[in-house]
Amino acid sequence: MDVWVNMLRCSDGSYYVGSARYSLDRRLAQHQSGELGGYTSARRPVKLVWSADFQFVTDAIAFERQLKGWSRAKKEALMNGNLAELSKLARRRSSSFETAAPRPPQDEGRRLKASHRVKSTDQKDTQ
Numbered sequence: 001m002d003v004w005v006n007m008l009r010c011s012d013g014s015y016y017v018g019s020a021r022y023s024l025d026r027r028l029a030q031h032q033s034g035e036l037g038g039y040t041s042a043r044r045p046v047k048l049v050w051s052a053d054f055q056f057v058t059d060a061i062a063f064e065r066q067l068k069g070w071s072r073a074k075k076e077a078l079m080n081g082n083l084a085e086l087s088k089l090a091r092r093r094s095s096s097f098e099t100a101a102p103r104p105p106q107d108e109g110r111r112l113k114a115s116h117r118v119k120s121t122d123q124k125d126t127q
Contacts, residue, residue: 003060005067006051007079010043015075017068019060024051050079 004024008016008031016039020027028048034041054060067075077086 001057002053002055003057004051004053005060005064007049007067007075008040008046009049010040010046012043014043015049015072016040016043016046017064019064021057
């Protein structure tokens with residue numbers, strides 16, 4: 001069974017990410033007619049701008065959830081097939097997490113004594 005993950009561009013310029021089992025064409029027609037209600041029904045007409053088929057439902061659902069969390073720029077890089085830009089955008093977001101200062105360990109909701117805190121990278125080791 002094929003499962004499709006798709007991205008639609010709505011009339012207001014927003015993107016909708018969804019999935020379809022069996023027939024992508026049928027699912028697109030349901031969005032166009034308003035039969036499904038929800039997000040796309042008030043933003044018709046919609047246009048299919050990207051899709052991918054998956055052999056396993058679990059893989060499709062996992063990728064659909066991931067794609068829904070992406071920024072508009074990442075979605076547009078994917079739909080344009082610009083893998084270099086997609087990679088760059090992915091690195092930019094993950095690097096911001098890597099630069100965050102480490103948090104000190106917690107002990108039952110209270111901070112541990114100062115002697116047990118994690119040292120920040122700008123402090124010199126005096127041992």
